[in-house]
Amino acid sequence: MTASDPTLDVVAIGNAIVDVLARSDDGFLAEHALTKGGMQLIDAAMAENLYADMPQAKEISGGSAANTLAGLAALGKKCGFIGQVNDDQLGAVFAHDVHALGIRFDTPVMHGEVPTARCLILVTPDAQRTMNTFLGASQFLPESAVDFELIRSARILYLEGYLWDPEQPRAAMRAA
Template identity: 35%
Template sequence: MSTNESRAYDVYGIGNALVDFEYRVSEEFLRDNDIARGHTTLVDAAQMADIRERLDGRDTRRTSGGSAANTAYAVAAFGGRAFYACRVASDEDGGFFLRELADAGVGSKQGERPEGVTGRCVSMVTPDAERSMFTFLGISEELCPEDLDHQALARSRYLHIEGYLCSSPTARAAVAEAREAARAEGVRVSLVISDPAMVHFFREGLEEMLGNGVDQLFCNEEEALTWTKTDRLDIAASEMKDIAPYVNITLGARGSLVISPRETAEVPGAPAQAVDTTGAGDMYGGACLYALTAGASPTEAARFAGAAAAKTVSVFGARLPSPTDYRELLAPLTGRQGRSA
């Protein structure tokens, strides 16, 4: 078993590799195009081409994305050490995705990239800052055990699993292998449910990935209520304890509910002028995991994560504009800020 002294990475993420295209749209656009507001819709190549054609002419920005990728990016941006397991194609988008990972200081498995199409996501943001997404998984849907780097995983503190992977049989197989390896090496396992649609349409896949439970679970209020089939948050919180000893349920502007073996605590949200909620949950997870590996308590980590998420929703896009933004957020957090390997 690896020792803490030999841990090369704080977080080893596994998830989809997507190139994001972000647009500002009206409520009318969502209605006219029958787009599920505030949710993620999985689409095929033809549907992706169609929605991009409908959005043609609008200002857009291209960034590397994917839920767990954004979380890994946040860990690295705060000074932690992150690795990301994913699958990209040999196309230009795949090269772009890997370059952005490397530029952010996030490790990844290098090797020959298969032919195909790298996954894409269109994020449509309405004036109230809500994001609605169309996702074409492309070659990400073929993520499999071969895409794992077992050496990097064995030397990590956390394995962080993206809930969106539940729609792919080969990705679920990769998650199962990663979980088994993590347990064997004393690596803690974290999972984010990712989206209410995953609970609605792929519950069995999520249950398979959760297995006999994880160490840390992230979800939002709607996901928690949907998972537990109740409209009462207190009941949902109680039942979530059966999945993980540590659970963070985000509550939007109200903050988050932090469940641990010692207590259940409400952590108030940080003030924010919301512009775009894209990536807020990903940032919350990354900031929380970073803080936990820096020695923060669950409540301290949630408070730090809430401040980071609030900062994220105040800008357009899933990441903060500059390294200075991340450094400013670190000021209240005690710990190993930026400790070298």
């Protein structure tokens, strides 16, 4: 192996989202005017209010690209992730979860008012899931956060299409 040979199988750039799952009932959905079985984008205020009212929940890191890497890591592949979290509780949860899977994740945390992204998922007894997604800090991945050495160390660079719309992450992915 030479110094230029890849050491990672896949590096992905994507939304760093923490899924917050809770069992719920139709009454809770109606009380919060949520469409059963739907998915909606929500703002920070609604994310805070809904989370405060949710029953006991389980937090699991997610996002399309991060979930892809989790599957690849479970199959024994060596992976790295580039995505933006804030220096908050859910940002620490996300970092812990991906590190626990053996995924390299060294993107500097964001400091400021935009919290880490989360998807608040309510599951009713009939197994319908109602998803409420706040994209938060993940939508502010700057080009300066792109680790070009990490990218060069991989056989494959995977870019999450969901992150293409916001200007900052699109510039970061173009640079990558």
